[in-house]
Amino acid sequence: MSITLGPNQHGKAEVRLVKVDRDGARHTIHDLNVTTQLRGDFAAAFTEGDNVHVHATDTQKNVVYAKAKELGITSPEGFLLDLTAHWAAQPWVTGSVMKAESYAWDRISANDFSFARRGQETRTAAVNRFDERTFVLSGLSDLVVLKSTGSEFHGFPRDRYTTLAETTDRILATSITAWWRWEAHPEDWNAAYDRIRTIMLQTFAEVHSLALQQTIYEMGKAVMEAFEGIAEFKISCPNKHHFLVDLSPFDLENPNEVFFAADRPYGLIEAALQRDGSTEPDAWASVPGFA
Numbered sequence: 001m002s003i004t005l006g007p008n009q010h011g012k013a014e015v016r017l018v019k020v021d022r023d024g025a026r027h028t029i030h031d032l033n034v035t036t037q038l039r040g041d042f043a044a045a046f047t048e049g050d051n052v053h054v055h056a057t058d059t060q061k062n063v064v065y066a067k068a069k070e071l072g073i074t075s076p077e078g079f080l081l082d083l084t085a086h087w088a089a090q091p092w093v094t095g096s097v098m099k100a101e102s103y104a105w106d107r108i109s110a111n112d113f114s115f116a117r118r119g120q121e122t123r124t125a126a127v128n129r130f131d132e133r134t135f136v137l138s139g140l141s142d143l144v145v146l147k148s149t150g151s152e153f154h155g156f157p158r159d160r161y162t163t164l165a166e167t168t169d170r171i172l173a174t175s176i177t178a179w180w181r182w183e184a185h186p187e188d189w190n191a192a193y194d195r196i197r198t199i200m201l202q203t204f205a206e207v208h209s210l211a212l213q214q215t216i217y218e219m220g221k222a223v224m225e226a227f228e229g230i231a232e233f234k235i236s237c238p239n240k241h242h243f244l245v246d247l248s249p250f251d252l253e254n255p256n257e258v259f260f261a262a263d264r265p266y267g268l269i270e271a272a273l274q275r276d277g278s279t280e281p282d283a284w285a286s287v288p289g290f291a
Protein backbone atom coordinates (compact mmCIF):
# COMPACT_ATOMS: atom_id res chain seq x y z
CA MET A 1 0.00 0.00 0.00
CA SER A 2 1.33 3.41 -0.83
CA ILE A 3 0.03 6.68 0.39
CA THR A 4 0.28 9.68 -1.87
CA LEU A 5 -0.35 13.34 -1.31
CA GLY A 6 -3.41 14.62 -3.13
CA PRO A 7 -4.60 18.18 -3.64
CA ASN A 8 -3.10 20.70 -1.26
CA GLN A 9 -2.84 24.42 -0.79
CA HIS A 10 -1.45 26.84 1.74
CA GLY A 11 -2.06 30.47 2.55
CA LYS A 12 -3.17 33.01 5.12
CA ALA A 13 -6.79 33.09 6.18
CA GLU A 14 -8.74 36.14 7.28
CA VAL A 15 -6.23 38.92 6.82
CA ARG A 16 -8.11 41.84 8.29
CA LEU A 17 -7.34 44.84 6.19
CA VAL A 18 -8.68 48.36 6.47
CA LYS A 19 -7.47 50.73 3.76
CA VAL A 20 -8.24 54.42 4.13
CA ASP A 21 -8.16 56.53 0.97
CA ARG A 22 -7.10 59.91 2.28
CA ASP A 23 -7.50 61.92 -0.88
CA GLY A 24 -8.11 65.32 0.66
CA ALA A 25 -10.30 65.78 3.68
CA ARG A 26 -12.98 63.33 2.56
CA HIS A 27 -11.92 59.79 3.37
CA THR A 28 -13.14 56.52 1.90
CA ILE A 29 -12.64 53.21 3.68
CA HIS A 30 -12.27 49.68 2.37
CA ASP A 31 -12.77 46.99 4.99
CA LEU A 32 -11.84 43.51 3.82
CA ASN A 33 -11.24 40.08 5.27
CA VAL A 34 -8.87 38.45 2.78
CA THR A 35 -7.89 34.81 2.47
CA THR A 36 -5.08 33.71 0.16
CA GLN A 37 -4.23 30.15 -0.89
CA LEU A 38 -1.54 28.96 -3.29
CA ARG A 39 -1.33 25.74 -5.27
CA GLY A 40 1.72 24.51 -7.12
CA ASP A 41 4.95 22.66 -6.61
CA PHE A 42 4.73 22.50 -2.86
CA ALA A 43 4.40 18.80 -2.20
CA ALA A 44 7.84 18.42 -0.63
CA ALA A 45 6.84 20.57 2.29
CA PHE A 46 4.09 18.06 3.11
CA THR A 47 5.95 14.87 2.37
CA GLU A 48 9.51 15.81 3.40
CA GLY A 49 9.23 18.96 5.49
CA ASP A 50 11.26 20.66 2.77
CA ASN A 51 10.24 24.31 2.66
CA VAL A 52 12.47 25.42 -0.17
CA HIS A 53 9.48 26.28 -2.39
CA VAL A 54 7.09 27.42 0.28
CA HIS A 55 5.85 31.00 0.02
CA ALA A 56 5.34 31.54 3.73
CA THR A 57 1.80 32.37 4.74
CA ASP A 58 3.29 35.34 6.58
CA THR A 59 4.66 36.59 3.26
CA GLN A 60 1.23 36.12 1.71
CA LYS A 61 -0.25 38.29 4.45
CA ASN A 62 2.38 40.97 3.84
CA VAL A 63 1.55 40.99 0.14
CA VAL A 64 -2.07 41.75 0.98
CA TYR A 65 -1.08 44.82 2.99
CA ALA A 66 1.64 45.97 0.59
CA LYS A 67 -0.57 45.66 -2.50
CA ALA A 68 -3.31 47.60 -0.75
CA LYS A 69 -0.85 50.47 -0.44
CA GLU A 70 0.86 50.07 -3.83
CA LEU A 71 -2.20 49.57 -5.99
CA GLY A 72 -5.10 50.76 -3.84
CA ILE A 73 -8.48 49.07 -3.65
CA THR A 74 -11.41 49.94 -5.84
CA SER A 75 -13.37 46.69 -5.54
CA PRO A 76 -12.88 43.30 -3.85
CA GLU A 77 -12.74 41.61 -7.26
CA GLY A 78 -10.18 44.06 -8.61
CA PHE A 79 -8.01 43.68 -5.53
CA LEU A 80 -8.19 39.88 -5.66
CA LEU A 81 -7.24 39.99 -9.35
CA ASP A 82 -4.20 42.11 -8.39
CA LEU A 83 -3.20 39.58 -5.74
CA THR A 84 -3.73 36.72 -8.18
CA ALA A 85 -1.52 38.41 -10.77
CA HIS A 86 1.21 38.88 -8.19
CA TRP A 87 1.20 35.24 -7.20
CA ALA A 88 0.88 33.96 -10.77
CA ALA A 89 4.25 35.60 -11.45
CA GLN A 90 6.03 33.83 -8.57
CA PRO A 91 7.97 30.59 -8.97
CA TRP A 92 6.29 27.22 -8.27
CA VAL A 93 2.82 28.72 -8.20
CA THR A 94 0.45 27.08 -10.67
CA GLY A 95 -2.84 28.18 -9.19
CA SER A 96 -4.36 30.12 -6.35
CA VAL A 97 -7.56 31.08 -4.70
CA MET A 98 -8.00 34.56 -3.29
CA LYS A 99 -11.16 35.35 -1.36
CA ALA A 100 -12.50 38.43 0.33
CA GLU A 101 -15.39 39.41 2.49
CA SER A 102 -16.11 43.11 2.17
CA TYR A 103 -17.90 44.97 4.91
CA ALA A 104 -19.99 47.93 3.81
CA TRP A 105 -19.96 51.21 5.69
CA ASP A 106 -22.31 54.17 5.40
CA ARG A 107 -21.04 57.69 5.88
CA ILE A 108 -22.47 59.32 9.03
CA SER A 109 -24.46 62.18 7.47
CA ALA A 110 -22.12 64.69 5.84
CA ASN A 111 -19.07 63.86 7.93
CA ASP A 112 -15.88 63.38 5.94
CA PHE A 113 -14.32 60.63 8.02
CA SER A 114 -16.97 58.91 10.18
CA PHE A 115 -18.83 55.76 9.18
CA ALA A 116 -21.39 53.30 10.52
CA ARG A 117 -21.28 49.70 9.41
CA ARG A 118 -24.30 48.76 7.39
CA GLY A 119 -27.04 46.55 8.69
CA GLN A 120 -25.56 45.19 11.89
CA GLU A 121 -27.28 46.68 14.81
CA THR A 122 -30.17 45.47 16.91
CA ARG A 123 -32.70 47.65 18.65
CA THR A 124 -33.42 46.35 22.14
CA ALA A 125 -36.06 46.95 24.80
CA ALA A 126 -36.90 45.59 28.25
CA VAL A 127 -39.81 46.27 30.55
CA ASN A 128 -39.20 45.14 34.10
CA ARG A 129 -42.06 45.16 36.61
CA PHE A 130 -40.82 44.96 40.16
CA ASP A 131 -42.82 45.47 43.37
CA GLU A 132 -45.57 47.41 41.56
CA ARG A 133 -43.08 49.56 39.73
CA THR A 134 -42.55 49.30 35.99
CA PHE A 135 -39.23 50.23 34.46
CA VAL A 136 -38.78 50.74 30.74
CA LEU A 137 -35.35 50.35 29.20
CA SER A 138 -34.55 50.97 25.56
CA GLY A 139 -31.29 50.31 23.82
CA LEU A 140 -29.28 49.13 20.92
CA SER A 141 -26.44 46.71 20.39
CA ASP A 142 -23.77 46.09 17.78
CA LEU A 143 -23.88 49.51 16.18
CA VAL A 144 -20.40 49.47 14.66
CA VAL A 145 -18.83 52.84 13.95
CA LEU A 146 -15.43 53.99 12.79
CA LYS A 147 -13.73 57.31 12.28
CA SER A 148 -10.60 57.35 10.19
CA THR A 149 -9.23 60.49 11.82
CA GLY A 150 -10.30 62.95 14.53
CA SER A 151 -9.08 60.68 17.33
CA GLU A 152 -6.04 61.00 19.57
CA PHE A 153 -4.78 59.12 22.60
CA HIS A 154 -1.93 60.46 24.72
CA GLY A 155 -1.09 61.74 28.17
CA PHE A 156 -1.57 58.38 29.88
CA PRO A 157 0.95 57.32 32.54
CA ARG A 158 4.04 55.40 31.46
CA ASP A 159 5.96 52.83 33.45
CA ARG A 160 8.20 49.91 32.55
CA TYR A 161 5.23 47.94 31.22
CA THR A 162 3.94 50.70 28.94
CA THR A 163 4.77 50.23 25.28
CA LEU A 164 1.82 51.96 23.58
CA ALA A 165 2.95 54.94 21.51
CA GLU A 166 1.14 58.21 21.99
CA THR A 167 -0.85 59.25 18.95
CA THR A 168 -2.50 62.40 17.66
CA ASP A 169 -4.15 60.67 14.72
CA ARG A 170 -5.57 57.18 14.85
CA ILE A 171 -8.60 55.19 13.77
CA LEU A 172 -11.28 55.04 16.43
CA ALA A 173 -13.72 52.17 16.02
CA THR A 174 -16.20 50.52 18.31
CA SER A 175 -19.35 48.48 18.47
CA ILE A 176 -21.84 50.35 20.60
CA THR A 177 -24.11 48.61 23.06
CA ALA A 178 -26.20 51.04 25.10
CA TRP A 179 -29.29 51.08 27.27
CA TRP A 180 -31.26 53.99 28.60
CA ARG A 181 -33.92 54.08 31.32
CA TRP A 182 -37.03 56.14 30.80
CA GLU A 183 -38.38 57.94 33.86
CA ALA A 184 -41.00 59.65 31.71
CA HIS A 185 -42.12 57.92 28.55
CA PRO A 186 -41.64 59.64 25.20
CA GLU A 187 -44.67 60.38 23.05
CA ASP A 188 -43.46 58.11 20.29
CA TRP A 189 -41.09 55.25 21.12
CA ASN A 190 -40.02 54.76 17.51
CA ALA A 191 -39.32 58.40 16.81
CA ALA A 192 -37.38 58.64 20.07
CA TYR A 193 -35.28 55.63 19.11
CA ASP A 194 -34.45 57.05 15.70
CA ARG A 195 -33.51 60.39 17.18
CA ILE A 196 -31.32 58.83 19.89
CA ARG A 197 -29.52 56.69 17.34
CA THR A 198 -28.91 59.78 15.21
CA ILE A 199 -27.64 61.78 18.20
CA MET A 200 -25.24 59.01 19.12
CA LEU A 201 -23.89 58.78 15.58
CA GLN A 202 -23.63 62.55 15.16
CA THR A 203 -21.80 62.87 18.45
CA PHE A 204 -19.41 60.07 17.58
CA ALA A 205 -18.70 61.80 14.28
CA GLU A 206 -18.38 65.33 15.59
CA VAL A 207 -16.55 65.01 18.90
CA HIS A 208 -12.81 65.26 18.34
CA SER A 209 -11.86 62.32 20.50
CA LEU A 210 -9.08 62.37 23.09
CA ALA A 211 -10.14 58.92 24.35
CA LEU A 212 -12.96 56.49 23.70
CA GLN A 213 -13.96 57.26 27.29
CA GLN A 214 -14.61 60.89 26.34
CA THR A 215 -16.50 59.95 23.19
CA ILE A 216 -18.92 57.60 24.92
CA TYR A 217 -19.55 60.04 27.76
CA GLU A 218 -20.33 62.77 25.24
CA MET A 219 -22.71 60.43 23.39
CA GLY A 220 -24.63 59.66 26.57
CA LYS A 221 -24.67 63.28 27.65
CA ALA A 222 -26.02 64.43 24.29
CA VAL A 223 -28.82 61.84 24.47
CA MET A 224 -29.76 62.82 28.03
CA GLU A 225 -29.72 66.50 27.18
CA ALA A 226 -32.08 65.90 24.27
CA PHE A 227 -34.48 63.66 26.26
CA GLU A 228 -35.37 64.85 29.74
CA GLY A 229 -37.34 61.65 30.28
CA ILE A 230 -34.16 59.58 30.29
CA ALA A 231 -32.84 59.21 33.84
CA GLU A 232 -29.96 56.81 33.21
CA PHE A 233 -27.83 55.90 30.25
CA LYS A 234 -25.40 52.96 30.21
CA ILE A 235 -22.97 52.22 27.47
CA SER A 236 -20.41 49.50 26.76
CA CYS A 237 -17.92 49.91 23.94
CA PRO A 238 -15.05 47.69 22.83
CA ASN A 239 -12.12 49.64 21.47
CA LYS A 240 -11.68 47.88 18.13
CA HIS A 241 -8.00 48.47 17.61
CA HIS A 242 -6.65 49.25 14.15
CA PHE A 243 -2.88 48.94 14.04
CA LEU A 244 -0.90 50.77 11.40
CA VAL A 245 0.93 48.17 9.31
CA ASP A 246 4.70 48.70 9.12
CA LEU A 247 5.32 48.74 5.37
CA SER A 248 8.90 50.02 5.68
CA PRO A 249 10.40 46.54 5.05
CA PHE A 250 8.84 46.84 1.58
CA ASP A 251 10.10 50.41 1.07
CA LEU A 252 6.60 51.77 1.32
CA GLU A 253 5.42 54.63 3.46
CA ASN A 254 2.19 54.26 5.37
CA PRO A 255 0.78 57.66 6.27
CA ASN A 256 -2.28 56.27 8.12
CA GLU A 257 -3.65 54.37 5.14
CA VAL A 258 -3.21 50.61 5.65
CA PHE A 259 -4.33 49.06 8.93
CA PHE A 260 -4.57 45.67 10.55
CA ALA A 261 -8.02 45.46 12.12
CA ALA A 262 -7.42 43.32 15.22
CA ASP A 263 -10.36 41.53 16.79
CA ARG A 264 -8.86 40.63 20.17
CA PRO A 265 -7.84 41.55 22.70
CA TYR A 266 -9.79 44.78 22.70
CA GLY A 267 -10.14 47.62 25.14
CA LEU A 268 -13.50 47.62 26.87
CA ILE A 269 -14.77 50.99 27.98
CA GLU A 270 -18.03 51.27 29.90
CA ALA A 271 -19.87 54.07 31.62
CA ALA A 272 -23.13 54.84 33.35
CA LEU A 273 -24.56 58.36 33.25
CA GLN A 274 -27.17 59.41 35.76
CA ARG A 275 -29.45 62.43 35.96
CA ASP A 276 -29.03 64.04 39.39
CA GLY A 277 -27.19 60.92 40.54
CA SER A 278 -30.35 58.82 40.38
CA THR A 279 -30.15 55.08 39.78
CA GLU A 280 -32.63 52.21 40.02
CA PRO A 281 -30.70 48.96 40.42
CA ASP A 282 -33.90 46.90 40.10
CA ALA A 283 -34.49 48.28 36.64
CA TRP A 284 -31.19 46.86 35.43
CA ALA A 285 -31.45 43.45 37.06
CA SER A 286 -32.60 41.73 33.88
CA VAL A 287 -30.09 43.27 31.50
CA PRO A 288 -26.96 41.12 31.41
CA GLY A 289 -23.75 43.06 31.77
CA PHE A 290 -25.52 46.23 32.76
CA ALA A 291 -26.27 45.62 36.42
Ligand SMILES: O=c1[nH]c(=O)c2[nH]c(=O)[nH]c2[nH]1
Binding pocket: 153, 164, 210, 211, 212, 213, 239, 267
Ligand atom coordinates in the same frame (compact mmCIF):
# COMPACT_ATOMS: atom_id res chain seq x y z
O1 LIG B 1 -9.42 55.55 23.93
C1 LIG B 1 -8.65 54.80 24.55
N1 LIG B 1 -8.82 54.61 25.88
C2 LIG B 1 -8.01 53.81 26.63
O2 LIG B 1 -8.21 53.67 27.86
C3 LIG B 1 -6.97 53.15 25.96
N2 LIG B 1 -6.01 52.28 26.36
C4 LIG B 1 -5.28 51.94 25.27
O3 LIG B 1 -4.32 51.14 25.27
N3 LIG B 1 -5.75 52.59 24.17
C5 LIG B 1 -6.81 53.35 24.57
N4 LIG B 1 -7.65 54.16 23.90
